Amino acid sequence: MTETPTYIGFEEYSEHVPASIPAAVQQATDRFVGGRAARVAELPQWEQLRQIGSDIRQHTIENMDVYLLQLEEKVIAAGGHVHWAETAADANQIVLQIAKEHHVRTAVKSKSMATEEIGLNHALEQAGIQAIETDLGEYIIQLAGTGPSHIIVPAVHLKKEEIAEIFSDKLAIDAPADPIELTRIAREVLREKFLNAEMGISGGNFLIAETGTLVMVTNEGNGRMCTTLPDLHVAVVGIDKVIPDWESLTVFLKLLARSATGQKLSTYTQFITGPRRAEGEFGPREFHLVLLDNGRSKVLQDPVGREVFKCIRCGACANVCPVYKNVGGFAYGWFISGPIGAILSPQMLGTQAARELPYASTLCGACADVCPVKIPIPTILRHLRRRVAEGDEFAAPTLPAPVRLTATLASFALAQNWIYRFGTKILPTLMSIFKRGDWIPGAPYPLSRWTRVRPLPPFSARFRQWWSRR
């Protein structure tokens, strides 16, 4: 079985992060924020659209089994094949098996977060199949040997000079630091790959249950080449991408492009319903849809956390996040970064494995304000902090037992008026034993863990007295 890249965590991250990340990321995200604001201002019904989008997603989450079965039936009726992958390893194995049956040596790939999630390139490479990313940003990071650092702009952390260096080094040419020239070079290299590949691999933005249609939203046209030139097309898509019908799609298309890139509509919106049906039609002769679970069913069991599946992967939350803008995408340790990564990864990987992520937020709420489908990100972050600290049905708590006991007692005491009043009366006397000047420099355990690194201010007055004095 092939090995799948996993979460690297904050400690390893510090060894990966180039110093140039904040400047490059801030410049790019500021541009997206401005573009989004301008497009949103043009639509007076924006808030209603957000609410409708959020409601459709909520309805789909609650009825996902029904829509997935409908989708499967329609894809098969259109001549496609449907595969269910419970884990990342299963999904990789399915794609490898299809590739083996068709004697594939080269595959061209359209941008896909799902294949980043399962580490498909790595699996293909191990099986001796060359997988080539054809989205410009993905192509750059593939040459650089890293993962994406932003949902929609995978190479956002790189400046044009750094990209020129990567091209010069990996393609053995003298590439100038000129975006137009760099794009021309990539296009020339990739054109030949498109024509020779035996298999096209894609993700998908939406899956329409009503007709079994895969929807791909792109800006470069490479997605169309990947899914029409080779005779074989395999799409790997998370089960959360299903939507009920075409009417729902009209809402999401309006929300997505405006929130992602500040466009009214992305340049290419592609609809794929099964393989080509007659000679002379565009499209592959064989179409396979791999429906990826990889922990999603588990997340669906949490009524608070599952709202994460409303996400349409626009990246707007990352663009406004003060934490993301300062640390960049690699800090989030997995294929998905920014506030959405902070609420998705701990749920999919487990609250022990990615326990730092719910804390990687100032809880300022900017992410929830811009989210086109109204995901309550700060609420989910707080919910996950509780799951990390207290443990859940999948992982043990991270807080030591004495601290949990103290927190439980404090929570009980603060909820009882008489205990609260009594406590505020005796605390100043108790604390005066340890007071030195205006501070408490050393307190007994467990507070000693705090005072080891900073002094504690003494309890000065009862809140109610203080309040009545003012």
Ligand code: SF4
């Ligand atoms: S959480 Fe909301 S803002 Fe962030 S990527 Fe998903 S849809 Fe966009």
